Amino acid sequence: xxxxxxxxxxxxxxxxxxxxxxxxxxxxxxxxxxxxxxxxxxxxxxxxxxxxxxxxxxxxxxxxxxxxxxxxxxxxxxxxxxxxxxxxxxxxxxxxxxxxxxxxxxxxxxxxxxxxxxxxxxx
Amino acid sequence: xxxxxxxxxxxxxxxxxxxxxxxxxxxxxxxxxxxxxxxxxxxxxxxxxxxxxxxxxxxxxxxxxxxxxxxxxxxxxxxxxxxxxxxxxxxxxxxxxxxxxxxxxxxxxxxxxxxxx
Numbered sequence: 001x002x003x004x005x006x007x008x009x010x011x012x013x014x015x016x017x018x019x020x021x022x023x024x025x026x027x028x029x030x031x032x033x034x035x036x037x038x039x040x041x042x043x044x045x046x047x048x049x050x051x052x053x054x055x056x057x058x059x060x061x062x063x064x065x066x067x068x069x070x071x072x073x074x075x076x077x078x079x080x081x082x083x084x085x086x087x088x089x090x091x092x093x094x095x096x097x098x099x100x101x102x103x104x105x106x107x108x109x110x111x112x113x114x115x116x117x118x119x120x121x122x123x
Numbered sequence: 124x125x126x127x128x129x130x131x132x133x134x135x136x137x138x139x140x141x142x143x144x145x146x147x148x149x150x151x152x153x154x155x156x157x158x159x160x161x162x163x164x165x166x167x168x169x170x171x172x173x174x175x176x177x178x179x180x181x182x183x184x185x186x187x188x189x190x191x192x193x194x195x196x197x198x199x200x201x202x203x204x205x206x207x208x209x210x211x212x213x214x215x216x217x218x219x220x221x222x223x224x225x226x227x228x229x230x231x232x233x234x235x236x237x238x239x240x
Contacts, residue, residue: 080140080143080144081144081147081172081175081176083144084144084147084148084151085151087148088148088151088152095209096209097208097209097211097212097215100145100148100149103148104141104144104145121211
């Protein structure tokens with residue numbers, strides 16, 4: 001026992017403090033695995049980030065003008081058919097199935113974020 | 124008659140625009156069903172978009188109605204027999220797979236052993 005303690009005393013490593021958690025870009029829930037399909041609702045920031053990414057990667061859109069409040073036709077100068085395309089891209093991103101009448105009413109980023117956030121099965 | 128007042132005209136135009144949007148949405152989804160690979164889909168989607176853009180500036184209400192009816196007929200003719208449906212939506216594979224149990228049902232954890240304590 002004494003030999004073991006003596007050996008351990010010599011090879012003991014100095015205690016290091018972990019680097020300060022300055023950059024935690026992901027939210028804490030991304031490390032927590034939830035096993036029920038009804039618990040893991042998306043956080044609002046995640047929804048906003050993903051919606052803005054989809055809108056920014058649309059070829060007819062100027063990425064610097066995209067904010068969470070932007071209206072597709074008034075602010076970004078898009079067509080109504082472009083609106084339909086954006087809604088379809090959002091459906092593909094979040095694996096949703098939006099009924100036709102509801103999809104017709106989604107006109108701005110605000111409405112899209114609200115709809116997706118309140119949808120129980122948004123992925 | 125095509126609507127004597129301006130309000131009726133605008134209402135009819137708005138209804139037509141909504142029909143066009145819904146038709147474009149369904150046609151785009153159908154295109155994705157047929158052309159599964161993305162590069163083919165982009166090609167077909169831009170062709171579809173050009174078909175819609177060619178008649179963008181039509182003004183006469185009856186002509187527009189006829190064009191929408193023709194478009195819907197083409198859509199019905201080309202509908203995919205096995206479309207992709209999101210799993211939890213009606214028609215998908217997970218629909219009503221795990222329905223919510225009726226309320227008021229509880230699990231009895233000591234069934235048969237209530238007297239034994």
